[in-house]
Amino acid sequence: MGNKEISSLFSLKGKTIVLTGASGVLGNAIACGLAQLGARLAIMHLRTELSREILKRLDDAQGEYEVYRCDVLDKEALEACKNKILTRFGSIDILINGAGGNHPQSTTSASQSFFDIPADAFDWVMKLNLNGSVIPSQVFGKYFADQGKGNILNISSMNAFRPLTRIPAYSAAKAAVSNFTQWLAVHIAQEYSQKIRVNAIAPGFFLTNQNRFLLTDEKTGEPTERGKSIIDHTPLNRYGDPDDLLGAIIWLISDASAFVSGIVVPVDGGFSAYSGV
Numbered sequence: 001m002g003n004k005e006i007s008s009l010f011s012l013k014g015k016t017i018v019l020t021g022a023s024g025v026l027g028n029a030i031a032c033g034l035a036q037l038g039a040r041l042a043i044m045h046l047r048t049e050l051s052r053e054i055l056k057r058l059d060d061a062q063g064e065y066e067v068y069r070c071d072v073l074d075k076e077a078l079e080a081c082k083n084k085i086l087t088r089f090g091s092i093d094i095l096i097n098g099a100g101g102n103h104p105q106s107t108t109s110a111s112q113s114f115f116d117i118p119a120d121a122f123d124w125v126m127k128l129n130l131n132g133s134v135i136p137s138q139v140f141g142k143y144f145a146d147q148g149k150g151n152i153l154n155i156s157s158m159n160a161f162r163p164l165t166r167i168p169a170y171s172a173a174k175a176a177v178s179n180f181t182q183w184l185a186v187h188i189a190q191e192y193s194q195k196i197r198v199n200a201i202a203p204g205f206f207l208t209n210q211n212r213f214l215l216t217d218e219k220t221g222e223p224t225e226r227g228k229s230i231i232d233h234t235p236l237n238r239y240g241d242p243d244d245l246l247g248a249i250i251w252l253i254s255d256a257s258a259f260v261s262g263i264v265v266p267v268d269g270g271f272s273a274y275s276g277v
């Protein structure tokens with residue numbers, strides 16, 4: 001491979017990337033990072049607007065972007081959004097399924113046993129994480145199948161390898177996301193094109209809206225016992241910074257990983273490698 005090809009292995013310049021869940025803490029960091037690489041971003045969010053700070057960072061970056069409001073569980077809305085993106089950018093290269101999260105009511109606590117978790121709270125978490133990756137993969141994956149190339153990146157979690165205490169729905173949902181990542185990687189390559197790859201990252205612990213109530217005391221802001229235990233079990237001895245995800249994401253969605261499909265990459269400060277002893 002020549003010097004020129006090596007230097008462009010990680011290039012995303014001019015690639016159109018669809019990112020769901022972009023108004024979340026991790027989604028913000030992913031959008032701003034990819035914009036700096038000259039990618040063209042279709043940024044999807046649900047209710048929360050992108051903050052002024054994030055819009056400014058996107059404006060300051062080299063890439064083009066457009067913001068779309070779209071529910072990842074609504075196939076018709078996703079189809080309409082895909083058409084708008086194609087009108088705006090002409091083509092789509094990459095889908096990042098960033099929408100996801102946990103729900104306090106699907107979490108066990110002193111006041112809520114596993115036996116009392118409401119079925120609709122459990123369903124909400126399963127649907128958002130699993131269906132919220134499956135449905136966009138149907139809509140944009142079909143487009144990739146028709147054009148014979150594309151790239152899908154899902155966001156799994158540490159819970160997918162071994163479930164964490166207290167969050168049964170989120171653990172099951174992310175295990176399903178990892179499983180679906182492998183399934184779709186095989187299916188789409190065998191049935192449609194070997195130029196379509198599907199992978200996932202499994203972030204370790206990042207302090208965000210979905211877990212703040214579990215990791216920090218709401219009143220004092222001090223770490224909870226769970227928060228302390230996570231840091232104790234993370235050999236790199238800290239929470240992740242959202243920007244820590246960027247290297248693995250850029251690798252998985254660029255040509256640098258051209259022979260990689262169906263894997264789930266932990267970005268966890270060593271958490272999943274540590275037995276605790």
Ligand SMILES: NC(=O)c1ccc[n+]([C@@H]2O[C@H](COP(=O)([O-])OP(=O)(O)OC[C@H]3O[C@@H](n4cnc5c(N)ncnc54)[C@H](O)[C@@H]3O)[C@@H](O)[C@H]2O)c1
Pocket residue numbers: 020021022023024025026027044045046047048070071072073097098099100101102128132155156157158202203204205206207208209210211
């Ligand atoms: N925070 C962590 O430590 C951590 C660890 C592992 C995995 N993750 C995963 O990373 C991803 C991003 O998490 P985050 O921490 O930034 O969460 P967050 O709660 O800050 O953001 C979640 C995003 O999903 C969007 N969303 C929710 N429901 C939606 C729907 N129906 N349609 C479209 N968008 C919807 C929200 O608007 C928001 O933009 C999620 O999949 C999460 O499960 C987070």
